[in-house]
Structure formats: structure tokens, C-alpha cells
Amino acid sequence: MENVAPFELTQEYLERIREAIEEKNEVFIRKSLVNVHHEDVSALLEEFNAEQSKFVLELLDKEIASDIIGGLDEDTRAKFLAVFDPKEIAEYIEEIETDDAADILNDLPVKIREEVIANIQNPEKASYIIELLRYDEDCAGGLMAKELIKANVNWNVVECIAEIRRQAEDVEKIYSVYVVDNEDRLLGRVSLKEIILAKANAKIADIYNSEVISVFTYQREEEIADLMQKYDLESAPVINVQRKLVGRITVDDIIDVITEMADEERKLMAGISEDVEVDDSVWVLSRARLPWLVIGLMGGLTGAKFIGVFEDDLLKVASLAFFIPLIIATGGNVGIQSSALVVQSLASIPVFDSSIWQKFIKTIFVAILNGIVLSGLVYTFVFLSYDSTLAFIVGCALFTVVILASLLGTVIPLILNKLGFNPALASGPFITTTIDLIGLAVYFVVAHLLYNF
């Protein structure tokens, strides 16, 4: 059995390759890498510096080396391509599908990018890449590749197969053949299965399926991910405003979009403001974490000033201070729960919007129910352990905080979403800091009123 099992890069293997590089043992390196998937070689090269990696790549077949470069992490690749001259980069770029080529070029300094493009030998490829560079990276135009198989509706199956043969090298995975009219406007698609099963002289016009789900170049990546997921598509044709077929998005790119969206949401919920990883430097990691921590700190200092207003109450009844953590922690927890539920409902395309008021009323009911349970528990506990006035104060304040936190947790992500921000921002330190302050205000005002009543 020769199937390439998920390859395990061991520390030992890494060391052997490292030695081989130092000794310039070309035979050994070529031999060790011959049956390794290019994605695994990319992972391996992440462990070496740019010069070492260049040495390895130059031993390999140009096409494989290009795939390996395509699989590198963006940061590594940037460091990495710095040791190549534009002509060398162009040679690799020619072997890579246009979408990945454009992504790589997008990360290069403008001057080098221009030089690389000037060095691309295949004029069609160069013009394709220049076209793709025009698009925003987060829309269909930025995600699509120019490589696809296109058949004129007037062809027959034999002509279509000839086209597949002609393009076979460029288009790694075909999925469907897209059917266009004489003006290149998308009419439909034929799956490879249908082509295999059709008679050789069958006309494309008779076998193609006009029910094809296409996307416009300007559609956002989140929207495309939703569509492709909903309709279980493994590829989607991209059309421009004239409905001409201009490219194709494949499911592997969409999976990356979905993963990036989840990553981004996690960072927003945790209050991390840059796209960092544990592998980054201490300095980068600190810088990504400090902004939200400082904002939280300002919230805390504002809270301190606010509590200061009630210093006299505290000096009379120190036990008031005991419940500060309880009030603000519960407020924070309720707020995050509410906003996470809203973020979740925003993440899936709503089919029928139950009216915003309906949602609101439900939110209030859930808040009241939770508020009654929690303040009931707290009232009982404080009544038994301290006294009834304090129990009443803490219970009332907690109930109010639960209601307010639910409402804010629901409304803030909706507002952020309307303003074009990622609503998950509301599930982060943003909401806890806001609610901390509101919770403190409610608690001390209630206490002050009741003690001075």
C-alpha cells in the first residue's frame, strides 16, 4: 500500500534534512522529499531560514517548488522571497494558479511586484494576474482564479473534451465545465460526470444545466462562503456586471475564508487587536494585547472615580463593597451571552426576519426569567448571611443589571453590524467594560437611595 498517509514531520527527520543542507548533500535531500506532499514540504521549510529554503527549492522540480511556495505561511513567504530576484520569482509565479499568484504578488513591495510581472513569459498569464490584482482581496474578484474550462454552447462534447485536453495542465481541478454564449456570457454548466456519460456527438446546448449559481466579482467573501456552504458547491463561476464569465472560486478557498472568519471572531471576543499567533515575538504579542487592556484599565479607573462618589456610604456600610465583584461579573457574563447569541444569528443568512420587535420582546423575557432566578438566589444568600436591607439592595441591583446587560448585549452587536463593524467586537472587552460601569452605577445608586431613605 503506497497511499500517502498524513505525513508526520519528526524532529529527527528535520535534523537530518538540516544536516544535509549544511553538507550540501543534494542527493539525500532530493531522495527524502520525493514522496512528501508539497504542503508538508512547506511546513518543513517554515523551520529553515530563507537561504536554506532556497537551496532546497532549487533542487526540486519547478512545478513542485512553486506549489511549496504557494503553501507557505504569508510571513515566512515574504521573508523568503526577499532572497530571490524578480526573475526567479516570476519563474515560480508562472507555475502557480492565478489566484494564488495574485495573493503572493499582493504581499510583495510594489516595485518588486512590477518587476516580477514584467518577467512573466506567458503574456496571457501576466494579463490575468494584472486583472486579478485590481480586485479587493476580500471580494469574489480577489478570491477567484482565471483558470477554468469554458465551452461555447454551440460546441459538441468532442470539442469540449479537446478544450479540457488543451487546458488540462493549467486547471488542476475541473469540477464543472462552464457554458458560455458567443459573448462569453455565462449560460450554465456541465459536470465532468455528464461529459463522460454523454455521447461524443451530443451538443453542449442539449446537455448543459442552466441552473448554475454564480457570484458577481464585487460580492463579499462572507456572502460567497454562505452561498457555497448552503448549496454545497465545490466551485462557483464568477461573472462581471455584464454577466461575462471572468473566473472561478473553488471550495478550498472558501474553507480558508470560513476558518479566517472564525479566527477573527475569536480574537475579537478575546480582545486581541492584531492578527497574531503564539509563534510571534514577545513584542508583537504584547502590542496586540495592550490596546484592549488599556481600554479596560480606563474603564476600571473611571469605575474607581465613580465609586469614590459614594465613599461616605462605604465608610458607613463596608459590606456594600463585598458585592461589587458579583454585580459586575454577572453583568459581564450576561452581556457576553446575549451578544454571542446575536452574533450567531447574524452569522447565518436569515431567511425570514422575524421582526426586530419580536426578538426584542423575547430577549426581555429571557432576561426577566434569568434575572428573577439569579436575584432570588442572591437575595436568599445575602439575607441569611448578612441583613435584609443589603439583601434587598443587592437583589434589586442584580436584577436591573441582568436586564440592562441583556439589552446592551443584544443591541450593541446589531448596531455594530449596521455600522459595518464585525458584531463579534461586542462580545469582547468592549461589552464587559461598558457593563462594568453600568453595573456599578446601578448598584451604588440603588444602595445610596435605600440607605438614605
Next chain:
Amino acid sequence: MENVAPFELTQEYLERIREAIEEKNEVFIRKSLVNVHHEDVSALLEEFNAEQSKFVLELLDKEIASDIIGGLDEDTRAKFLAVFDPKEIAEYIEEIETDDAADILNDLPVKIREEVIANIQNPEKASYIIELLRYDEDCAGGLMAKELIKANVNWNVVECIAEIRRQAEDVEKIYSVYVVDNEDRLLGRVSLKEIILAKANAKIADIYNSEVISVFTYQREEEIADLMQKYDLESAPVINVQRKLVGRITVDDIIDVITEMADEERKLMAGISEDVEVDDSVWVLSRARLPWLVIGLMGGLTGAKFIGVFEDDLLKVASLAFFIPLIIATGGNVGIQSSALVVQSLASIPVFDSSIWQKFIKTIFVAILNGIVLSGLVYTFVFLSYDSTLAFIVGCALFTVVILASLLGTVIPLILNKLGFNPALASGPFITTTIDLIGLAVYFVVAHLLYNF
């Protein structure tokens, strides 16, 4: 142009269909649904009750109706199938691919499930479904479908195409033909592209690719999702321990796994303990939210008891209470950031584990850097607004809390992961509640020591 644009279900359209159902206007319903994608009809039916939906489904072609049932949300489907008798369910099940069929059957009460299986006419299908029901839903066996195209290595291309033709109705999307030996052991694969380009008399043995990435029936879904994402696979063959080909997993199922994982993580981070959606009832939503809120509440009450120990200190220096929110909020924020970074690093398969100690030392450096910045800011502010002793206490306590919260936020998810829990649990109320208490302890102990020095 007839391409099925992403269909928009308007409220108006919904009302028209609703009226048509009431009036039993079969012609209108059939006509309105003729060009609508089955996924959109599923979304439409979510708005009707089971009886109404049954009426609509029975007007449609059995195959389309089956796809529509397959696309329903699990909860809706359960309510829905309750109005069908087992024989009717069996008729739909026969039209659905085996993986989805097994998922549907898994949600039915055991007695009905048995009756449905007994009513399936196609004995091969029934035995496939029974086989799939044996597997845990979260592993490759539970994700795979039995539908695939298999070619014996001794065949030629013509025989292979005959097999594709024979199975064309059962296997909706083919992607690759899997090549097996006489004992059904997986040898490799041939893509449809290669079949189209090969000569009719070419032997499969000569054209197949032995570098196929397969998974074992027992592999976990997260692992499979990682593999298929890493190697950009649109399908993966599933083999049993004897390396026999037993099924196939397609990328649409993997996208669902990735989305579910992200959903689950969001819920854990927000402290929501059940798989709920905003559409669920007030009672279900409250029940999902209360457990973590009550745990947070207990943390708060413990905190109250703890602060109570220092009542005398508070009665002397009420301003001590001012900084309670600041200390615990910062601790919580730092803890969540740390755990989110660890969760992220656990989510991607590590290639080379940089030693655990290396990570730890880096965590400490980041914590020290953040701690210095934050406590420096706080010291300055408190020094200017209050007094130097208080500034020193708050600064010291904050620094200690930042360090401890970083360490706990790093260690807790690692421990949870080792114990087999989802590490994202550590980014939820779990970590904030723990760190609240530790923060309070540090703060009051430092204050008590310094004031009584």
C-alpha cells in the same frame, strides 16, 4: 439568462404560498416551486407546521422532496417526520444518500427507526444504512457515505466508464474514482479529468495515482477537517482497519464540521451550555444560559465572603474598594486573551512543537511586559489622584494579577485539552470567575500587609 440567482424568500412570497396551502391550490404551489433550489424550499418549510409541509412535499417529485427533507434543520425535521408513517419515511430515505439517511435515522426514536429500515425496499441501501448507524456520529464512519465509484485495478477505462454509468444516479458528485485490488483494498485514485483524457483501452493500473490521502473509519471529525483543509481535498476515501475501502467523505460535510466547531467554541467562550439559537423558546434559552451564570454567581458570593474578611481595612480606607473592579476586570481580560491564543494554537495541527518550556517562557515575558505597562499607568494615575501608598498597592496587585492571569490563561486550556475537554471552555466564564477570586485575594492581601506594615 436563467441562472438560479441566490433565491430571496420574501415575506410576500411566503404569504402567497401559505394561502395556497390553505386553499389546497396544488397547481399554484407546484408552479411556484418548480425553479426553486431544494435548499430554499427547506428554508420555506421551516416557516410552516408539519401538516402544511407534508401537503407541499407530497405535491413534489419524490427525489426533490427527499432533498428538501435532507436540507431541513434537525429540530424541524424531527417534528416534521412525526406526522409521516415509517413506510412514508422509508420512501424518502431511499432517495437520499446514505450518510444523510443515517443522520436522519439517528434522530428518530429507536422503534420508528427499526420500522423505517424494515420498509426500505432496496436491500443494498438498507444494509449500507445499518452499517453506517453503527458508527459514532463524530468520526469518519459517521460522516462518510457509502456512495462512491470504485474501479478494480485490472479494469480498463471503458469498464470504468461503464461503472460510472451504472452508478451515475446514486453518486451525485463523483470527484474521483477509487482504485481497489481484488480484496477491495484501496490502492489509489483516478480523477474524472484523467478518465476523460485517457484512451478508452488504457488500463486503470497504468493511469491511477497511488498517492491518495485516506482516513480510517475511527478518525475524529476535527482531525479529518484539518487534513482535508491542509491538503485541499474535495473528497477523501475512508478505509477500515483491513485497509478496505468502505466509504467516502465529501467536502460539504467537512465545511459543516468546521462551522459547527466554530459555533461550539463561540458558545463555550460566552458561557452558553447548550446548543441553542435565538429562535428557541424563552425557556430553552434561559436554561442554556443559567448554569454558567449561577457558577459566576457563586464565584461572586465567595468573593463577597472573602472581602468580608478585610472589613476592618475597608472601614479605615474606603478607597480600597474603588479599585476592585479595575483589578478583576483586567485579570479577566488578560486571562481570556491568553487562553484564546492557546486555543488558537491548539486548533491548528502543530508541525514541530516548540518545547512547552519555550512557550511558557515567552508567555511570562509577554505577561511581564504587559504587567509593567499596565501597572505603570495605574500607579501614575492613582499617585496623582489619590496617594502614594494606595498607588503602590494597586500597582503591585495589578502586576501580580496580570502575571497570574496570563499563566492560568495559558495553563488551563492546555490541561483541559489533555483531559479531553474542549480547551475553549477556558476562555469562558470559567477563567473569569477563577481569576476574579485570585485577583481579589492578591489585592486584599497586598493591601492588608502594606497598611499594617
